[in-house]
Amino acid sequence: MLKRFFNKVSVLMMLLVMVFSIGKLPFSNSASAEQVKVQQSDSTTIxxxxxxxxxxxxxxxxDIWGLWLWGDVATPSAEVGVWPTGAIAFxxxxxxxxxxxxxxxxxxNPASINFIVVNRATGEKxxxxxxxxxxxxxxxxxITEGDDFVYTSPDGSxxxxxxxxxxxxxxxxxxxxxxxxxxxxxxxFKAFEAHLPxxxxxGVKILWFMPIQPISxxxxxxxxxSPYAVQDYKAVNPDFGTIEDFKSLVKKAHSMGFKVMLDWVGNHTGMDNIWTKNKEWYTLDNEGNITHPAGTNWLDVADLNYxxxxxxxxxxxxxxYWVKEADIDGYRADYAGGVPVDFWETARKQLDKIKPVYMLAEDNTTYSLLDKAFNSNYGWTLHYMMRxxxxxxxxxxxxxxxxDSMERLYPKGSYSMNFLTNHDINAWEGTTSELFGESEKTMAALTFTLPGIPLIYSGQEAGLDKRLAFFDRDEISWKDLSMQKFYQDLVRLKKENKALWNGTAGGEIRLLDTSDEHILAFEREKGDSKVIVVVNLSADHVSGSVIMDSKSVGNYKLFPSQEIFKMKNQQPFDLEPWACQIIVK
Structure with a gap:
């Protein structure tokens, strides 16, 4: 989904800034708990x-906290008042x-709601x-203080x-x-093909192509x-070439060991899509006109009626069509949560009959998408946390x-896609150097060593230092490939160590105790493969130790230098700002 318009957390935050800036109204606390009788929740009364x-x-x-609400709620907070006093009060x-x-x-018939927990007096989130x-x-x-996840059971099971x-x-x-x-x-397509070697x-395996269809x-x-305003689902954008050019590219990619995944826009079409002759296929207003997706200002797309x-x-x-005709290997589903789960499950079943496909959901709130339809979803929570x-x-x-939350939320075997950037982040929020500064390489290492499948965006390996235009041509410069070796090493690290593989093919993560609050340490193990990661998540020099159990003591190798490293029960580390040590056995 396009950051210019919609929810990937930070864009919503940017949209809300417009509300925040209006000002504050006087606020007074409610009565204290000692002054009134406490009411107990009864689900039968909802x-x-x-x-x-x-x-x-x-x-x-x-008393001072509330929920700032938007989306498919009967009364959005912006209609109640200004930020933050318009929030519904706890x-x-x-x-x-x-x-x-x-x-x-x-x-x-709500599709989605969104909310922020906010101090109604100060605006603290x-x-x-x-x-x-x-x-x-x-x-x-x-929801719980300090936890960015939404749970559907009180124990977060x-x-x-x-x-x-x-x-x-x-x-x-x-x-x-x-x-x-x-x-x-x-x-x-033909020009891109020259980059395959x-x-x-x-070392990347899956090539995910942003939408290749004609644009309305x-x-x-x-x-x-916008490539997400599709005019014809079964055609190719003539700016990119022909269907035969794309099929040739897929064939070449397959011959070199790649898999190909297409971006799929299932929630909406372009306003002049060939389907619009069937008005009943779309969401209509009271006058029978095709509407844009509710709660958005996506004026170039029409909302589909599932x-x-x-x-x-x-x-x-x-x-x-694309699996049969072009032999692609899967889909990245744009705004997957805007489409009913049962549709994706039916689609996945039909696609798997043709060939085993891989499915990635652009979503991080609807975990039921991962029950049957999708293999992975977006790691937005990790991305914004790293920022x-x-x-x-x-x-x-x-x-x-x-x-801890990931282990409780994700159906076993499924996982997130971890990333520093993508087309949305780069276009609308900033380059990796803007967003991460000196911590960029350390955060990149986490995307490859924490559970999940890592993503590299076009130009990331070339130190992409500009925000690419979204609606016009803006060529990536490939003159500086200084980051290519860095990412090549990380891809190789993941491939060569089963402990870091995706889902149940890889090892579970175990957090290690440290003597300093700025040090993150964890290990992952699968069979005879073990990887230990020790990171200084601060801009300060840190000295501390990591507590290892007896099974983890012994000889390892530092990555990527291959220098021998002898691990002790209480292993000291002297870490420069944003230092990351990867230790492999």
Whole structure:
């Protein structure tokens, strides 16, 4: 989904800045818990079309906190008042064993809601923006102070094993996102093909192509438009070449050991898509006009109606087309949470009948997508956490909390895609050097060593130092490949060490005790493969020690130098700012 318009947490935050800047209204606290009788939550009393959100704090002081709401809620906070007093208030008088709670009335047929926990007096936020889409399945949500995840059970228990098929070739893969438009001066499939030998040397496995279909002209933004405003699902953007050019590229990539994944826009089409002749395939307003996706300003796209069975069948047919016709190996689903889970599950079943595919969901709130339909989703939480760490706002303890949450949220076997950047981040939020500064290489190492499948975006290995234009041509410079060797080493590290492989093919993560709060240390082990990572997540020089159990004591090698390293029970480390030591056995 495009950062210019929608929710990948930070963009919503940027949109909210416009609200924040309006000003504050006077605020007064509610009565204290001692003054009134405490009410207990009773799920049987939750009204229809309402969701109850529980919020737990260690200090049990809820009166000053509230939820700033937007999305498919009956009354968005911006309609109630300015930031932050327009937030729906928690209260010390309405609590249960899971903290304070509020009942949020929803619009009819809600698709998604979003919220931020905010101090209604000061504007202080507790965590990032959160979202939820699984309506009908749950009537209560649970959030906790300092935790950026939304849980559907009070104990945050882990869901069952994923039933999605995981292609054997994905077990040690790294994804590479291809922006054809900006990759070469020609901006074509044929011109990109010349880069395949270099990418083979880089070691990446999966080539994810941003949408390759023709772009709608109606409502077009910029000169060339957004690739996510698709005009015809079964055609190729003539700027890139022909269908035969693409098929030739896929064939060449396969011969070199790559797999090819296409970006798929299932939530909406361009405004002049060939499907618009079937108006019932789209969401219509009261006057019978095709609408844009609700809650957005995506004026170049039309919202699809997934209550229409003919549209669903046509969408699956179009997805099958590229697997059959071009022999692609999977899809990255744009705004996957905006499309019903059961559709994706049906589509995945049909695609797997043709060949085993890999499916990536652009989503990090609807974990049921990972039950049967998708292998992985977006690691937005880790991305923004790393940015906060780089800015000195968070630290090792937050990564530890994140790791614990991931183990409880993800269906076993599924995992996140970890990244420093992608087309959205680069275009709308900044370059990796802007966002991470001196910590960039350390954060990159974490994307390859923490559980998940890593992503490299076009130009990242060339130290991409500009924000690429999204709607026009803006060629990547390949003159400086100084980062190629760095990423080549990280890809090789992952491939050569089973402990770092994806999902259940890799080893589980175990956090290690350290003597300094700035040091993050963990190990992953699978069979005879073990990797230990020790990171200084601060801009200061740090000396400390890591506590190892007796099984982890012994001889290792430092990566990538291969220097012998003798691990002790209480191993001292002297770490420069943002230092990262990777120790391999």
């Amino acid at each position: 009204p229809d079309n309402t969701i109850r959100i529980h919020y737990e704090r260690a200090d049990k002081n809820y 209260s010390n008088t309405q609590v249960d064993e899971y903290g304070a709670y509020v009942d949020v009335k929803l619009k009819d 507790d965590g990032d923006a959160k979202g939820f889409t699984q309506f009908g399945e749950y009537k209560e949500l649970y 882990q869901v069952e094993k994923s039933k999605a098929h995981f292609p054997e070739w994905s077990k040690d893969a790294t994804i590479y996102e291809v922006n054809v438009r900006q990759y070469t001066s020609e901006g074509t 270099r990418l083979k040397k880089l 002209k109606e409502g077009r933004v910029g000169t060339l438009g 209550n229409n069975s003919d549209m669903r069948a046509a969408m699956i047919d179009a997805m099958e 906060d760490i780089a800015a000195g706002k968070k630290g090792a303890k937050n990564v530890k909390s994140y790791i």
